[in-house]
Amino acid sequence: MSDSDGPFDCDGCGAAVALEDARRTKTMGGLDPTKWQTLCCPDCGSRLRTVYVGD
Numbered sequence: 271m272s273d274s275d276g277p278f279d280c281d282g283c284g285a286a287v288a289l290e291d292a293r294r295t296k297t298m299g300g301l302d303p304t305k306w307q308t309l310c311c312p313d314c315g316s317r318l319r320t321v322y323v324g325d
């Protein structure tokens with residue numbers, strides 16, 4: 271498995287956010303949204319990581 275399974279440490283509030291709890295948004299910078307998603311903290315909204323969700 272990759273390192274994109276979480277949990278992800280939030281820089282904003284210090285929470286450890288599980289992959290299924292993270293808020294998913296489109297990436298910035300025009301990456302293909304079907305392949306890349308940005309995970310955000312559900313508590314404070316800080317960006318956690320951009321993960322590859324395509325094949």
Ligand SMILES: [Zn+2]
Binds near residue numbers: 280281283285
């Ligand atoms: Zn947070």
